[in-house]
Amino acid sequence: MLSVSGLRKTYGDVEAVRDISFEVADGEVFGLVGPNGAGKTSTLKTLAGLLEPTAGDVVVNGYDSTDPEMRHTLGFLPEESPLYEDMTPRSYLRFFADLYDVPREVADERIETTLDRLDLAVRDRPVGDFSKGMKRKVAIARSLVNDPDVLIYDEPASGLDPTTTTVVVEFTRELADEGKTVVFSAHDLHHVESVCDRVAIVSEGEIAAQGTLADIREEHGRVEYRVFTDVPLDGSEEVEPGRHRVTVESMAGVDDVRDRAREAGGNVVDIRTRESTLEDVFLAVTGGRP
Structure with a gap:
């Protein structure tokens, strides 16, 4: 010990x-x-x-x-x-x-x-x-x-x-x-x-x-949700033809994207979750110092 x-x-x-x-x-x-x-x-x-x-x-x-x-x-x-x-x-x-x-x-x-x-x-x-x-x-x-x-x-x-x-x-x-x-x-x-x-x-x-x-x-990290839709939305990024990505930080944000996609005549086709890595946390708590 x-x-x-x-x-x-x-x-x-x-x-x-x-x-x-x-x-x-x-x-x-x-x-x-x-x-x-x-x-x-x-x-x-x-x-x-x-x-x-x-x-x-x-x-x-x-x-x-x-x-x-x-x-x-x-x-x-x-x-x-x-x-x-x-x-x-x-x-x-x-x-x-x-x-x-x-x-x-x-x-x-x-x-x-x-x-x-x-x-x-x-x-x-x-x-x-x-x-x-x-x-x-x-x-x-x-x-x-x-x-x-x-x-x-x-x-x-x-x-x-x-x-x-x-x-x-x-x-x-x-x-x-x-x-x-x-x-x-x-x-x-x-x-x-x-x-x-x-x-x-x-x-x-x-x-x-x-x-x-x-x-x-x-305590120091965050979870982000990458929501993919088959229609473009305000704030979305087209990652490939017919596939658009919006990044949000809560399930409420995911629901909002789903609602907006439906209003635009489309759907959410995929949701991917990304947690902070140790490197993300390291940069956050040290102010990005190498």
């Missing part, structure tokens, strides 16, 4: 994070997203113990984030994760397992099992010869050599091809299903939407929205 309460982080006179609070339960994937400069990276690094909070409490599986012992229960995957490129995946991962005092037999079994699950077959060539996707898989395996209870993944699938991205995202979901606590951050909000149980949107150092995707959509 991970708990964040009243987190603040300042750099001199600059307040990067102000009063951020959330909890992540065992077996949950919690998405943390925000535009550039919103304070997301400072938050993630503070959770990982790489930065000391200016104020507030961060507890990772029962340990304060500043406690060196905390690192034994945490796996951290930063957005940029350089590897020792002269080493092979096996030697590289054994090196990190030794740092965590993982017995060799346990480490070897864990390494092979993890690389199998990540579909990385090449294990005895230097990492420097690998593609970006293969390197990312090695970095993910590194985050798991100590069998941590809490994982912080910052842009785990950034810049990867679609096939590798699918493997990484599905693997993240599997880790949560096994009971691990996962904080997941990505600029590709489709990935966040597909894997996260709950999400916090950070804007200007604060949480602007937090909850399940359904809760956030209900």
